[in-house]
Each structure stands twice: as C-alpha cells, then as structure tokens.
Amino acid sequence: MISLLSDTAIRISCFNCSSKVVKPMKWVKSHNRVACKCGTSIRLNTPQLIVEIARDELSFASLNWAV
Numbered sequence: 001m002i003s004l005l006s007d008t009a010i011r012i013s014c015f016n017c018s019s020k021v022v023k024p025m026k027w028v029k030s031h032n033r034v035a036c037k038c039g040t041s042i043r044l045n046t047p048q049l050i051v052e053i054a055r056d057e058l059s060f061a062s063l064n065w066a067v
Helices: 002-006 025-029 047-066
Strands: 009-013 020-024 033-035 041-043
Touching: 009 025, 020 025, 020 033, 025 047
Parallel strands: none
Antiparallel strands: 009 020, 033 041
8 A cells, every 4th residue: 555655746846947846756755856857956855855755654654544
C-alpha cells in the first residue's frame, strides 16, 4: 500500500517563473534538486517540503490502519 503513496505526484512551484514541476513522491524523496523548464534549480530538501511529505505519509498510514 505504501507504494501507492510513492507514486503520488508532487507539484513543485518554481520561485522564478511560477510554473509547476511534477514528480512522483519517491523521486522527490531521493533527490535534492529539480530543474525547472526556465533553467532554475529548485531545492527539494527544504524544511517545509520535508514536513509536508512526512504529514502525507502519516495520514496515509492512519488510513491504512482504519481500513
């Protein structure tokens, strides 16, 4: 079941051009940066993103226990 969450798409906003880069959660967790189509390098290991991924994983785990 956790593999379902790994394949969930994460939308990452570019601070330079405001476009969205879409990557699977498992990809985001295993990389430190992603390149936007405008050429900007976006950091992925920010405290905010780490907290959001952890919160999503906890929510998914709770759902599995409830089912």
